Amino acid sequence: MSLLLDGPRRYSDLRRVIDGISPRMLTLTLRGLERDGLVLRKVTPTTPPKVDYSLTQVGRTLSGQVSELIGWAEQHYAYISDSRRRYDEKG
């Protein structure tokens, strides 16, 4: 979702950025977001076809919270990794 903040992205672009994701999962995820009205799917029926994904108005209202969540995760990543290691090693 936060990947779409800078504007529309094509399917293949998203696949490249979200490294390792299968086409199936990417499509399912995008379709879910589209169904929820957070992402807009715009098909241009040329050859080769072109599909742009962008945030809807409402989708953009979520971007702040998502960014904050990402920020939190980055800030506390080391702490959580440490906590897990300690938990797994003894108890």
Place this chain on the structure above:
Amino acid sequence: MSLLLDGPRRYSDLRRVIDGISPRMLTLTLRGLERDGLVLRKVTPTTPPKVDYSLTQVGRTLSGQVSELIGWAEQHYAYISDSRRRYDEKG
């Protein structure tokens, strides 16, 4: 997580509030949060035993973002439901 903001809660309390959750899932969830260092599990070995769950210092730093997310969800619940209904009905 947001349930723990007001202070420690006992296992059975959480089970009552999160209605319908199985003991297995509640334990797994709490154990995951404990492993990540977000929740503290404090056992008092009396009869009957007593276990209190509370947020750690770091766990509390996440509460703001969680609250905002909940707020967003409540605010846009109707929109999303509508979007889904329209999506499922035609396309």
Place this chain on the structure above:
DNA sequence: CGGCATCCTTCCGGATACTG
């Protein structure tokens, strides 16, 4: 290019029964 259909394996998570 941007998918969908299908197969197949994994594992999530509910139900139930039992314990310190």
Place this chain on the structure above:
DNA sequence: CAGTATCCGGAAGGATGCCG
């Protein structure tokens, strides 16, 4: 009370192949 143990059905999701 606060879990653990076990069984089990169904869903999640990777791999592969095909299509407009």
